[in-house]
Amino acid sequence: MQARTRWARVLFPALILLILTAAFLFSRVWPLTAYVKKGLDIAGGVRLVLQGEPTADTPVTRQAMEDAARVIERRVNTLGVSEPNIQLEGQDRIVVELADVHDVERAREMVGKTAVLRFVGPDGQEVLTGNDVERAQAVQDPASGNFVVALSLKGEGPKKFEEATRKYLGQPIAIYLDDEMISNPVVQSVITGGQAQIIGDFTAQEAADLASLINGGALPVKLNIIENRSISPTLGQAAFQKSLQAGAVGVALVMLFMVAIYRLPGFLADLALIVYLFLTAGALIAIDAVLTLPGIAGIVLSLGMSVDANIVIFERIKDELRKGTGLRSAIDVGFHRAFAAVADANLTTIAAGLVLQYFGTGPIKGFGLTLWLGTAISFFTAVTLSRWLLVLAVNTGWFGKRSLFGIREEVQA
Template identity: 45%
Template sequence: MRKNSGLIVTLVILALGLLVYFVNQPLFKNINLGLDLRGGLRVVLEAQEREGEPVTADTIQKAVGVLRDRVDNLGVKETSLYPQGNNRVVIEIAGEDDPEAAVDILKNVAQLEFRDEQGNVAVTGKNLKNAEDRMNPNSQQAEVTLELDQEGARLFGEATKANIGKPLFIVLDDRVISAPTVNTAITDGNAVIEGNFTAKEAQDLAVLLRSGALPVSFNVLEKRSIGPTLGADSLDKSVKAGIVGIIAILIFMIGYYRLPGIIADLSLVLYSLLVLGAMVYLGAVLTLPGIAGFALSIGMAVDANIIIYERIKEELRFGKTLQAAIDSGFKRAFWTIFDANITTLITAMVLMYFGTGPIKGFAVTLSLGIIASLLIALTFTKYMLILFSNLAKNPKLYGI
């Protein structure tokens, strides 16, 4: 038994060391960093009321849906969108080369209209089924093709028939972007927007039209930019502080609890890998408050080990054997650890549901940390303690 336990302990420590060595860099490279760590732009948009059309929470939710669709189509990475109050939307863009240009595109209302020379509106964007950008094979100019629904095709056919030989103005947000002359009636519901576009401009225009018009116009209320250097500096300082804190914890646990302290340190390493791995797998974004949540959950993970070890020490003082003390210590500590972690997890879930931005990042990291610490404390730690108890039975090695 002693020989087998020694072999298993050696293999576990070796496997954990190899895991840290090979997984360390991929984890840090693939984790998504938030605005405060990576740099980027935070913009608060305020909805503008129109006469007879008050801005409501429902209006803002619809606007967020349209904006999110635009983000997905534009391929703008690491973007966070959420409502703030009843008349504001917050856009946070991290890691984008030109975040201001992305915000300018996103906040456009994109109200499309076809107007005749008298300014009468013939067709609007509500009749649009699809919009695609392409290169004209003849002129090699970028353009946007439009496909209208059945009602739109009928209205467009009537408008082009009534304006043969005259220009039909294509207007986006009250700005004329093209004014082609109608040569013949177009009844198939297809149209083309030409306007000396670059390929990128045609693509952005197609995305705006395809995602639909915003239900309300927005003004920029606040704009805050965080440079990548400042973000990298914040991350560097956070990592250094975290390393110093973890090393201090590792030394304290070994110095005070001796052999169980070594097990706690191994558990802490596995815990860190598990939390960071879960964040990468789930695509969670790590922010400065998220790092604070991670640090807090490390404290809770260590606290769980301390509760278990103190219970084991009490059982040893009562004269129980080491194996009996471990079993009894875990049984006595279980509900204390479980209750403390569950109550904190409930709080984190509430913050995750109602919170936005940094608060949500804190709650996500804290929740993952709580779940990981429970799993490791009640499984890995117990298993390792049983293995070590087969190797060393001297109570002094367990802090007595």
Template identity: 45%
Template structure:
């Protein structure tokens, strides 16, 4: 009975292991080269991950607010307005972020005319309400206030609009004339919203619906309220990275990454043998998961981000090394292979958690106080460290148990219970 149960466990573990290896192999191939499944295509990561200026070239502008005493809300409205002007240039993957208290960093990949960008983002701007007859009804001068809130009846995001006396009179005439039609609100000829007139509004107060989220409603309300840039901004630094320099940086970075990851994988196999091979399989899945996370959270990858990613690869392997060394210690004490694997994971867990949690804390601090490439490095580091713990604790352990159930750890030598002398001997043998 025991023999049959053991045989059943071995067959079941073999099937699961084969399926896991096939799935990981498929994901790795699709991530590297892309896969077409009928009408649906899985694009490779090189096509879907956002790339920063240093990887594809473009223009970077540091704008400084000229007013000395500016509150945070005003800075946020300025960032939103500058972002709209940048997006009007028809370029994706743009980045507009606060830098310090009174500076705003604008990065536009793929654009190389710095003068055009500077002239486009820092202009005064004009807010206008346009009727269905394409005539301007109101301008930003007629707006007294705008705010966002959730409707108490249906919990939908709304924009509350309040006009001054002159605006209220114009709006009253327009809502009476265009009842049942739409009045569009434009900023710099770009439509913010296009609400329908449902009532004749005489008191200068209106509600605008149609926003998908409260955050979107707040952003639109800020833009309507400010109308034009609320403060004067001046470019204090303009940097242009050529297309050829950016184009060369990406393949060189990928090559460096391949060499680094390849050397790590070879080391793991030479030193830890079968567990090292399992760690390499888990590392392959880890790389796929991290890159997929970059796509889903819309990370803009830069050279510093690639450095952080490769750093987390080393940290992911480091967790496996801790586990394997603890496992080897248990084997030397006389435990069975399965018991040694379980004990090795348990004993290494505290060290893995301690090292990774401190790295995450460092990343959070860098992300909170850093700017530009430092922020990107920190975000990449945090994502990588969190996912490295998952693969080391879950994926590697699962694969190790499956291999143990199959019986591939037939003797202790397969789990790498040898010293540095044997490692050097193995390296010399491969060199010959």
């Protein structure tokens, strides 16, 4: 027995066992879907549409809306939301989609507040604004145990605050956020060093949120929430489970079809499909991508591309076998002749997916990502992995009958 045959007879069953074991572990014991980030339509969350409202002092411009979107993004980052979707819509609207948000009211408050901070003396004179604040931080006062917001001032802020505390010594300096008084402390002494505090009846979360609003900066324009839609995690999870079930049924039917029509090559193609699903899920986890329902559609479509590539290749192999070509030669010729057509189809789909991801918005981007990523992976599994498994199977010497490749054996008279 040749060394190649001996190695093939050891390696081939070992690979089959490895793939099937991995399929069980990564679908039942440690499901990869649990580690993939879910989008708004799966994990639930909130979708807000904010419209700019022009005033006499602040007209709504494209630049102002872009600045507002950046301020909202800084605020949203403090919520710990995975991959928030913040985009401009038209000239005066911003769409904010926050997935897997548990405290919806807090998210709305953080996104929609203008957050104009002002320190005002008893005579109505403005002492400081949010522009004078370099950094805000929620801390616990060791003396009282209450939570306060500590401010570090910048630029002319320390000088202005020192002059104000000297001027209003023994008098209150009111602190306003969006024209709402949040604190009215009495100046006990002249404050130098560029440090200030906002004292109020804050919880730890309220103090942290106020500090985040100040750090994020005030919105350059007033924004009104014109659409406010919440998706419950239960509803999103139900849709996700139904999509997975539909995908599982579709994959099972495809696998049965491949085995029924192409026998051994179809079975090996099914194993390659399993590897494709693992690699796709692993890639989504590795790049920290967010999976949405349109993204699942992209994965299913790229899976179809993989099956289509296998069908084209296996039909070429069957053509060669009908001509009387040997198994190994038929495999080499079949893959070679089908490669150009398979490559063209996959490359055009990858290009389309990249265009959708780059120029699309919202769910379209997720669909484009999974489409090109899944197609690239399926091209590897359908062309490279399937061929390697097929050659390895033939090298074992166990599968010499042409009927195992979907070809009827000719009966000699």
